[in-house]
Amino acid sequence: MIRVSALTFGGTGERPSRLRRLLGISIGLVYLCFPVLEIVTGELSGAGAVWGGAGLAAFVALYIATVLSPRNFGDPTRLTYWLLGVTTLLGVGLAVAFGGGWLTLPIYMAVVYGMALRPRLSVIGVLAMGLAVALIGLLEENDPGATLVLVFQVITLGVLFMGVRNTRMLVVRLRQAQEEVARLAASEERLRIARDLHDLLGHSLSLIVLKSELAGRLAESGSERAVAEIRDIESVARQALVEVRDTVTGYRQRGLSGELDGARAALEAAGTRLTIRLAGPSLPEELDELLGWAVREGVTNVIRHARATRCEIEVTMDETAATLKIADDGRGTATDGQGSGLTGLTERVRAAGGTVSAGPRPSGFVLLVTVPHTGLLYPPAKEGSR
Template identity: 65%
Template sequence: MSRLRDLFTFGGTENKPSRWRRLMGMSFGLVYLFYPLSDITSGNVTGLRAYAEVAALVGFVTCYIATVMSPKNYGEPGRWTLPLLGLTALMAIVFAILFGGGWLALPIYVTVVISMALPPRQALAGMLAMAAVVVAGGFVTGADGGTISLLVLQVVTLGVLFMSVRNTRILVVELHRAQGEVARLAAGEERLRIARDLHDLLGHSLSLIVLKSELAGRLSEQGSPRAAEEIRDIESVARLALQEVREAVTGYRQRGLSEEIDNARAALDAAGMAAVVRMSGTPLPDALDGLLGWAVREGVTNVVRHARADRCEIIVSYEDGAATLEISDNGPHAGPYEAGSGLCGLAERVEAAGGSVDAGSRPGGGFRLRVLVPVAVESRA
């Protein structure tokens, strides 16, 4: 059933088009066989020669069809394509010289197959060779000059036409492959975006949940009524994290700087750290506001997780042609600094906006994260 559907609907995939479609397209030219066939059916050829011509005609058509059907893809000859093509060309040469007349059209079929199966240079050489066969066969069999000229013209024009068809088909296949690769890369980029967003979102939210859970446990042991309040905060943070995950997956998550600073205050307070926030300059553009919001979330999450500090300072400024964010703490940092996946992801976002990220231990103790984004390129963020 699938073959019948391909036959009548010209179906097939982009990379592996239907062989039935190819056969139908290239079999229209079999009309040229009308001339040798008419010689047999009209009685102009009789006896053993008629049987020989019938056998030759059947053999040539069979070999021609097998050659057309042998390639699996456009521009990629199959295992038997070249041997069958050689046999078809040999038949065309022998029969054209042996029988003459309408058989001089056989090199036209070979030209068509050569033009569809071989690269342009080899196809051009094959086309010229078939034109030479027509000329030689015409002189040997005594054909008139007009017939020879017409057949040579058809060899050349059909050869050029089908070389163009082949090149067009190959370009279409390559275009479909390129579109598939673009779609694959886009899907991979989207997966990376979701993974990066989830890392940043859940890292902060889960850290806050852990801190508040520990605080709620201590308050519960002391019998403090604040334990119930902390448990409610944990529920609220968990619900917010769930909402943010959904927004991140659907691509609608918008992170504002003021919102992230409020979340940072809550996280630092739950960790027992004093939060100091300083902001100066004009209001940030939307693109920079979201970018620095990401930076505050990532920076404060690292402070809560690793700093073991009792004070964290967040400074935001938007002046002198640049937006700057600094997050510093007074924790006991020692040894070489190694950026984790969160800061690496943040650096990618900032660099995409034309900015830079500087992170490391401070000479006087503690750790500092500094993000700088020039105003001139903030529209890229």
């Protein structure tokens, strides 16, 4: 029985390893012993032996060249098509000329078709080789049983190597998909870090700028408060450094309570009076962190753009959703653009199934964040004003 090793077209990449293909060929060509034995034993003699030996050597050379020709699975080059055509003609011609053991040559072509061609062409080529073996066996009056076995081997080996080719292509596509997933994950992580750093540094640097301006004015007037403001600047800068490090390493948890405290300090330094209202049960961890980010971004925009004298932050929690409202009496259109801060906040809230609306009102600007929740239990409700 004719057998060809699956290593014939082995490799680990999209373009299979030629060394592995060569090793596979060396195993598969062992089964060319059938036509070789006809020459060696004298069954084929004289001029027939000379022509047969030369033709067999040419077939082996062309077969190796075809297998090793540059290509990807299922995507032959023009050179591969030419080599396939010449090798097929030579193999079928030798089988017609000498019959017997030479009927094994079309089997090798069925293997090449199964591995090198696209599915439709592979099926056509394998069936054509099976038909060729059957017709040649009848014309040469070869043993019907042996001919039937050879036809069976052409079909089964052709189908087998079509399956091997398809498996290899699936492996290649899977690796490409994994690489794409890794690339997208890295891109998303870079975007997340950039967004987080913008939110962190935008707030902290705005506070540093305000306190620096205040410290400068106090220093010019000789006030002792300048030293305290400078110490506050140092404290804020150190805290910002810690937050940046924690954000990059992914360990920082941004709580609403901490952000409200930071908002009060920042707004007071900017000369803005802050009122905070909390209503409803305690927030779950995910919503607490998300609304903390929203407070940071909203307050940063108030400090940078609004020039407000009053700001109100209201957080409410009911059975269906948590809502954050930040309203100021500053310039209503100052933050009406799509800055990267509000864009980043909107992306986070939408990912949690919530909505963000921001826009001017007759006496200032309002940021409204609503995030739904379901099936969570909370501690007893608290109400109060800070």
